[in-house]
Amino acid sequence: xxxxxxxxxxxxxxxxxxxxxxxxxxxxxxxxxxxxxxxxxxxxxxxxxxxxxxxxxxxxxxxxxxxxxxxxxxxxxxxxxxxxxxxxxxxxxxxxxxxxxxxxxxxxxxxxxxxxxxxxxxxxxxxxxxxxxxxxxxxxxxxxxxxxxxxxxxxxxxxxxxxxxxxxxxxxxxxxxxxxxxxxxxxxxxxxxxxxxxxxxxxxxxxxxxxxxxxxx
Amino acid sequence: xxxxxxxxxxxxxxxxxxxxxxxxxxxxxxxxxxxxxxxxxxxxxxxxxxxxxxxxxxxxxxxxxxxxxxxxxxxxxxxxxxxxxxxxxxxxxxxxxxxxxxxxxxxxxxxxx
Numbered sequence: 001x002x003x004x005x006x007x008x009x010x011x012x013x014x015x016x017x018x019x020x021x022x023x024x025x026x027x028x029x030x031x032x033x034x035x036x037x038x039x040x041x042x043x044x045x046x047x048x049x050x051x052x053x054x055x056x057x058x059x060x061x062x063x064x065x066x067x068x069x070x071x072x073x074x075x076x077x078x079x080x081x082x083x084x085x086x087x088x089x090x091x092x093x094x095x096x097x098x099x100x101x102x103x104x105x106x107x108x109x110x111x112x113x114x115x116x117x118x119x120x121x122x123x124x125x126x127x128x129x130x131x132x133x134x135x136x137x138x139x140x141x142x143x144x145x146x147x148x149x150x151x152x153x154x155x156x157x158x159x160x161x162x163x164x165x166x167x168x169x170x171x172x173x174x175x176x177x178x179x180x181x182x183x184x185x186x187x188x189x190x191x192x193x194x195x196x197x198x199x200x201x202x203x204x205x206x207x208x209x210x211x212x213x214x215x216x217x
Numbered sequence: 218x219x220x221x222x223x224x225x226x227x228x229x230x231x232x233x234x235x236x237x238x239x240x241x242x243x244x245x246x247x248x249x250x251x252x253x254x255x256x257x258x259x260x261x262x263x264x265x266x267x268x269x270x271x272x273x274x275x276x277x278x279x280x281x282x283x284x285x286x287x288x289x290x291x292x293x294x295x296x297x298x299x300x301x302x303x304x305x306x307x308x309x310x311x312x313x314x315x316x317x318x319x320x321x322x323x324x325x326x327x328x329x330x
Contacts, residue, residue, distance in 0.1 A: 002328050004325070005324045007230050012229075122219065187304060
């Protein structure tokens with residue numbers, strides 16, 4: 001016998017994500033989900049961003065990683081509270097993992113939580129984790145074909161950062177094509193060109209981020 | 218590969234539905250899958266065969282119904298097929314587009330006994 005169902009497969013995850021979103025709103029905490037390939041520069045961007053933001057805001061970081069706590073140690077070195085989630089082979093963070101992690105944070109003292117997702121351009125885009133916005137880092141060494149190969153993550157992101165822009169003279173990265181494809185996928189999205197190593201373009205990104213925080217609150 | 222957690226999610230829904238309807242066996246699951254859902258059909262089918270082992274859904278099939286990417290212009294209301302991932306209205310070139318199809322990941326029905 002055929003039984004009609006009409007249930008979203010991710011409904012359970014989405015319900016927890018909505019609860020988290022309500023909790024963060026109630027506590028007035030701006031949460032963003034930082035995504036990108038392994039090696040795109042997510043942790044480097046986080047380090048550069050935190051160095052500026054900790055001057056004005058109370059921030060905590062949740063680090064998603066398959067097995068290690070190397071990234072968490074880099075953040076810890078900046079004096080920022082950090083919670084490590086090891087997915088033990090899992091390719092993304094889900095809302096339930098974030099729900100567990102925030103239990104260890106003092107939410108009454110925080111202005112912002114940055115969640116660094118597992119390095120991956122596919123799965124993290126599928127799973128809402130209670131964030132106010134998604135941000136994706138694409139480094140120029142990955143190739144300009146990535147937005148069309150992984151459209152969902154670029155479509156869902158409020159901002160895309162083109163990282164390692166200082167390497168443009170040395171790699172065959174067609175920036176115009178990458179930017180055009182991102183704009184087609186996501187006409188409202190913001191694109192920032194940065195280099196975390198050469199410290200290029202970071203001030204514009206950080207100013208924008210502060211603006212987003214202000215608008216949220 | 219998140220298709221494994223997706224397959225587990227589908228199995229949960231299927232088993233819940235079977236119990237609610239006093240069924241004992243699941244023959245097939247019908248799934249709407251948007252072209253931009255981020256789920257790879259072949260990987261999903263592979264994972265499905267693995268997660269159903271030893272359950273009432275062992276040996277069952279997933280029928281995947283692929284849904285194209287459809288946009289609706291918020292300025293001129295035109296509904297259009299999104300080509301080459303360009304979310305720009307082909308009629309008025311507006312960039313304010315609501316994605317009304319293509320993100321589906323929904324169990325629509327289940328065949329049980």
